[in-house]
Amino acid sequence: MTYIDPAKAGWFKSSYSGGGGACVEVSTxxxxxxxxxxxxxxxxxxxxxxxxxxxxxxxxAGAV
Structure with missing residues (x-):
């Protein structure tokens, strides 16, 4: 398995996030x-x- 540096992952939140702090971030x-x-x-x-x-x-993602 290859190590992936999370600091260089380019994280983002969904535009549907309400800003309430209960969010996940995703990196593709x-x-x-x-x-x-x-x-x-x-x-x-x-x-x-x-x-x-x-x-x-x-x-x-397709199911939610």
Whole structure:
């Protein structure tokens, strides 16, 4: 598995976020090169993050 530096991931929040602080941030920077999407809690940007296969993230995003 290749290490992905989260500081260089280019995180973003959905434009549908209400600004209430209960948001997730997503990085698709590595979607093409590594086939993964990174997901983290916006309240803890230096904390842990999930690494999901692109297909799993697409299925989740499509379902919500």
């Amino acid at each position: 920077v590595h979607a093409e090169s590594h086939g993964v999407v990174l997901v983290r809690d916006s309240k803890d940007p230096n904390g842990s993050y999930l690494t999901l296969p692109v297909a799993a993230w697409s299925a989740f």
